[in-house]
Amino acid sequence: MIRAFDWSATSLGAISGWPQSLKTATDILLQSPVPIVMLWGVDGVMIYNDAYSVFAGGRHPALLGSRVLEGWPEVAEFNANVMKVGLAGGTLAYRKTSLVLHRHGAPEEVFLDLDYSPVLDESGAPAGVLAIVFDITERVRADERLQIAQRAGRVGAFEWYPETGRLDVSDEYRRIWGFGPDVEVNQDLLVSLVEVQDRGVTDPRAWPAAAIRWNTRSTGSPGLTPAKSAGWGDAARCSRRGKRAAALYRRQLRYHRHEGRRGCPARQR
Known part of the structure; x- marks a missing residue:
């Protein structure tokens, strides 16, 4: 899914030109069985694994490579704060958070456990934000x-x-x-x-x-x-x-x- 995508159309450019920190972080999230999405750069370009594509529902595959504030416009304010805190080197954790998402063409309330942490580049500065998502709505x-x-x-x-x-x-x-x-x-x-x-x-x-x-x-x-x-x-x-x-x-x-x-x-x- 990641290699087949045309990343040259995004601000990240072709995979061959990605910094090693981005490649390593991507390899790690792709091996995870739980939904993980990485928001890279000030645009928050979305890179995620198969488990997250299931969580995204009808938003996938258009969500891949999109800017997070545009990909999830209904929660843009929430994600703007995530980006602000994460790119400043901070972490965030939410438990049983209620959000209204449009995953299947209509608004639906979901309850999520969310953990956000910064991803550092080669210089040790925050370059992206890693999000681990647990959908606990059924529970x-x-x-x-x-x-x-x-x-x-x-x-x-x-x-x-x-x-x-x-x-x-x-x-x-x-x-x-x-x-x-x-x-x-x-x-x-x-x-x-x-x-x-x-x-x-x-x-x-x-x-x-x-x-x-x-x-x-x-x-x-x-x-x-x-x-x-x-x-x-x-x-x-x-x-x-x-x-x-x-x-x-x-x-x-x-x-x-x-x-x-x-x-x-x-x-x-």
């Missing part, structure tokens, strides 16, 4: 659907961090267990609520081998029983509406399994 949409399912099914969810004992819990989880917004929810707090006869299975060393399910006893306090399947995903049941809410929740979780999320409760990190 963000799945998160939104999951939150809707949690609210609709009155499902409380938490993420557990075993190395610290900290838990990030949803508002519904706090409501179910009566934890106020100022209460720090951690492993010790949850274990203290478990019936005495069940506390033997709260030893974290046992959990990776067999899943643990949290149940509410008639006394109102949580108890622990072995789950039917091993793994972190089934480590808890947080809904008071039983099977109907759980089924709704499981349907939404199909969107998350490729991200490593297996259930409403604990996800080991």
